[in-house]
Amino acid sequence: MSFLTVTYAVLFYAATAILIGGLAYKISVYARTPAPLKIPTTPAPTTTSGVVMRMGREVIFFESLFKSSKWTWLFGWMFHISLALVLIRHLRYFTEPVWFWVSWLQPFGKYAGFFMVLGLLGLWSRRVLVDRVRYISAPSDHLILALLVGIGITGLSMKFVAHTDIVSLKAFVLGLMYFDWQPLPADFNLLLHLLLVAVLMIIFPVSKLLHAPGVFFSPTRNQVDNPRETRHLAPWAAPLDSSSAE
Amino acid sequence: MADYETPKLLADVPVVVVPNIKPGAMSHSSPYVAKPDHNIPLGFPGELVENWQEAAIAKMGDILQKYRSIQVYLDSCVKCGACTDKCHYFLGTADPKNMPVARQDLLRKVYRRYYTFAGKYFPKLVGATDLTKEVLDDWYSYYHQCSECRRCSVYCPYGIDTAEISMAAREILDSIGYGQKYCNEIIAKVHKIGNNLGLPGPALEATLEDLEDDIKTDTGVDVKLPVDQEGADILLITPSADFFAEPHIDGLIGYAKVFHAAGLSWTLSSYASEAANFSMFIGSYDNMKRQAERIRKAALELGVKRIMVGECGHAWRAAYSFWNTLAGVGHGAADDDKYARMLQKQLDPRFPVPQHICESTYDLIQQGAIKLDKSANDHRRVTFHDSCNVARASRMGDMPGGQFIIPREVIKAACNNFFDMAPETIHEGTFCCGGGGGLLTDDLMEVRVKGALPRMQALKYVVDEHKVDTLAAICAICKTQFAKVLPYYDFPMHMILSVHQLVGDAVILGSND
Numbered sequence: 001m002s003f004l005t006v007t008y009a010v011l012f013y014a015a016t017a018i019l020i021g022g023l024a025y026k027i028s029v030y031a032r033t034p035a036p037l038k039i040p041t042t043p044a045p046t047t048t049s050g051v052v053m054r055m056g057r058e059v060i061f062f063e064s065l066f067k068s069s070k071w072t073w074l075f076g077w078m079f080h081i082s083l084a085l086v087l088i089r090h091l092r093y094f095t096e097p098v099w100f101w102v103s104w105l106q107p108f109g110k111y112a113g114f115f116m117v118l119g120l121l122g123l124w125s126r127r128v129l130v131d132r133v134r135y136i137s138a139p140s141d142h143l144i145l146a147l148l149v150g151i152g153i154t155g156l157s158m159k160f161v162a163h164t165d166i167v168s169l170k171a172f173v174l175g176l177m178y179f180d181w182q183p184l185p186a187d188f189n190l191l192l193h194l195l196l197v198a199v200l201m202i203i204f205p206v207s208k209l210l211h212a213p214g215v216f217f218s219p220t221r222n223q224v225d226n227p228r229e230t231r232h233l234a235p236w237a238a239p240l241d242s243s244s245a246e
Numbered sequence: 247m248a249d250y251e252t253p254k255l256l257a258d259v260p261v262v263v264v265p266n267i268k269p270g271a272m273s274h275s276s277p278y279v280a281k282p283d284h285n286i287p288l289g290f291p292g293e294l295v296e297n298w299q300e301a302a303i304a305k306m307g308d309i310l311q312k313y314r315s316i317q318v319y320l321d322s323c324v325k326c327g328a329c330t331d332k333c334h335y336f337l338g339t340a341d342p343k344n345m346p347v348a349r350q351d352l353l354r355k356v357y358r359r360y361y362t363f364a365g366k367y368f369p370k371l372v373g374a375t376d377l378t379k380e381v382l383d384d385w386y387s388y389y390h391q392c393s394e395c396r397r398c399s400v401y402c403p404y405g406i407d408t409a410e411i412s413m414a415a416r417e418i419l420d421s422i423g424y425g426q427k428y429c430n431e432i433i434a435k436v437h438k439i440g441n442n443l444g445l446p447g448p449a450l451e452a453t454l455e456d457l458e459d460d461i462k463t464d465t466g467v468d469v470k471l472p473v474d475q476e477g478a479d480i481l482l483i484t485p486s487a488d489f490f491a492e493p494h495i496d497g498l499i500g501y502a503k504v505f506h507a508a509g510l511s512w513t514l515s516s517y518a519s520e521a522a523n524f525s526m527f528i529g530s531y532d533n534m535k536r537q538a539e540r541i542r543k544a545a546l547e548l549g550v551k552r553i554m555v556g557e558c559g560h561a562w563r564a565a566y567s568f569w570n571t572l573a574g575v576g577h578g579a580a581d582d583d584k585y586a587r588m589l590q591k592q593l594d595p596r597f598p599v600p601q602h603i604c605e606s607t608y609d610l611i612q613q614g615a616i617k618l619d620k621s622a623n624d625h626r627r628v629t630f631h632d633s634c635n636v637a638r639a640s641r642m643g644d645m646p647g648g649q650f651i652i653p654r655e656v657i658k659a660a661c662n663n664f665f666d667m668a669p670e671t672i673h674e675g676t677f678c679c680g681g682g683g684g685l686l687t688d689d690l691m692e693v694r695v696k697g698a699l700p701r702m703q704a705l706k707y708v709v710d711e712h713k714v715d716t717l718a719a720i721c722a723i724c725k726t727q728f729a730k731v732l733p734y735y736d737f738p739m740h741m742i743l744s745v746h747q748l749v750g751d752a753v754i755l756g757s758n759d
């Protein structure tokens with residue numbers, strides 16, 4: 001086994017552990033922390049199924065963002081939908097035989113990579129050109145964009161410029177999954193691509209990428225608007241609210 | 247008074263132009279700091295404690311564990327910028343720290359420094375900073391330039407509510423003895439006397455008697471304003487501003503006329519003589535509960551079957567969203583919930599508790615229980631201002647958005663000439679009056695005037711287009727604020743009215759004595 005293969009194998013085990021462990025920890029913190037008061041942003045659904053719909057529209061169509069900024073919505077939505085397609089396309093490296101719906105989506109996934117990079121560049125240009133957005137940007141906000149663009153470009157170049165040996169790559173990935181390591185093709189684009197992906201996985205749970213699980217826990221979006229009909233109590237406040245303060 | 251200019255209104259557009267940022271434009275603005283007399287009754291240290299840095303950071307940790315909103319919001323912002331042009335204070339002042347995300351960042355950068363991995367080890371990279379006195383003063387300044395109106399939360403893809411962040415920040419400031427005089431002084435008055443004005447029972451009774459005389463002189467009818475009447479059906483909790491001055495007091499007269507015309511049995515309470523709950527503005531759960539408990543206690547003592555709330559925005563939020571949780575004032579408590587059941591078993595299940603006065607008036611109109619003569623308001627051309635806390639933090643009626651429909655239907659039932667402001671400036675997108683969230687104080691006049699700009703712009707458009715001369719509102723703070731800032735924008739101060747003044751002027755008084 002080459003040094004390279006071992007390094008990348010270890011890197012990916014570590015990155016996966018950090019990603020999963022970190023997210024699990026954060027999600028458990030969000031789930032454990034109570035929301036003592038009813039604070040949905042109204043008008044809000046009055047039923048649980050309504051809340052599921054609201055959250056669905058938010059997560060799939062970015063409803064609130066659409067209301068607020070059409071450009072940000074366009075670029076942001078383009079990026080996220082393309083990313084989803086690209087991720088689905090990548091499932092073919094993890095499955096043998098490849099699931100039928102994954103192969104069915106291949107042609108879309110192939111071009112989605114372009115839209116993904118385009119969306120990112122759109123978002124980045126707003127970060128530089130709009131004075132308000134420039135003001136609120138920290139170095140990390142630019143770096144995350146750079147990281148994602150880097151991942152996109154190295155990925156695209158393997159598809160459209162210099163093909164990599166995807167058969168061996170798949171063997172490597174499956175090998176990682178089944179703890180039966182196989183050699184990783186030493187192709188510069190591929191190595192860079194994988195390195196950036198590993199970095200992304202590692203920073204995910206300690207960065208603003210936490211918006212992904214966060215949105216599901218946002219009380220302004222996930223609460224049912226029914227405070228008059230049912231008495232809402234949260235653990236730390238409940239003992240207080242079961243007695244008089246005076 | 248500081249030296250500043252009232253922003254200019256534009257011709258022919260309903261919405262202001264988003265300004266280029268002017269860093270530091272409002273850094274001089276800060277309200278008076280609370281004194282020991284204001285702080286101690288609320289359970290806060292009298293003045294800034296010596297170990298404030300340590301204490302503030304510890305308090306932040308405490309809040310992070312108690313409020314999911316704060317924990318999730320501080321982590322989740324992606325700096326997309328979608329909220330940056332949504333705050334009326336930014337639109338009116340151009341100070342970038344009045345952009346909702348930047349306001350949050352004042353707290354977030356300290357959160358990151360002390361409570362996150364990235365901020366502990368790579369502070370520069372993620373914009374984390376130590377909690378210095380300078381940062382603390384920035385908190386004090388800019389968290390008192392937020393009216394907690396929640397407009398930003400409507401537009402944020404994650405629903406991040408800067409109002410929650412401002413409340414948390416003020417709670418931290420209070421916990422180290424660095425609170426705001428205006429809010430804390432008022433809350434102390436409620437704890438002691440029962441209302442924001444500090445109006446004691448006998449004075450309240452005298453005021454109400456005078457009002458009864460006035461109505462009698464005006465209409466020839468004996469319309470009553472009962473107080474502390476045991477066995478009445480309805481307990482009305484209203485902002486104490488309604489007892490005090492125009493335009494509020496004409497709204498109170500309107501409620502009384504409606505009750506009279508419908509033949510309803512109602513009472514005010516001298517003990518719970520305040521619907522406002524300023525403790526919400528400072529994020530103090532304990533004080534908010536103490537204030538809400540007054541309503542519970544009065545309802546129990548008077549034995550009422552229904553609880554109704556007068557025209558006030560944040561009070562309606564506190565009542566609608568929080569009273570049930572805080573004091574069991576609502577329905578639906580579990581069978582073993584003795585504390586809440588004690589009151590709830592006494593309440594009439596056919597009516598929502600608490601009920602907004604507009605919900606009640608709307609129902610009475612629908613049922614034909616009161617009749618209105620619209621022509622009584624023919625000399626007025628009316629528009630309606632959606633108050634933030636009604637629009638974005640509560641509801642009326644039984645369907646989402648009822649808070650937009652019901653007050654408008656009430657107005658339309660009371661007058662012939664109604665014109666809405668531009669769609670992007672009303673309903674959930676409504677612009678704050680500029681004086682909410684504990685900013686309704688003279689020491690914040692500049693922020694108030696500038697923050698009113700987007701609302702004034704929308705008003706100008708409807709005035710120019712439809713010759714509107716009356717601005718109706720259902721919030722005591724909005725009414726007070728507008729009465730003060732309208733003249734700055736060359737509108738007459740008296741164009742602001744209570745919705746129930748329109749109703750009161752139109753309602754046909756029956757012979758129920």
Ligand code: SF4
Pocket residue numbers: 332333334335344345346349391392393394395396397398399407408409412
């Ligand atoms: S809550 Fe309102 S005042 Fe506060 S930042 Fe958001 S938009 Fe501005």
Ligand code: SF4
Pocket residue numbers: 322323324325326327328329330346347401402403404405406
């Ligand atoms: S809209 Fe929400 S996520 Fe975007 S910058 Fe504002 S607070 Fe952050």
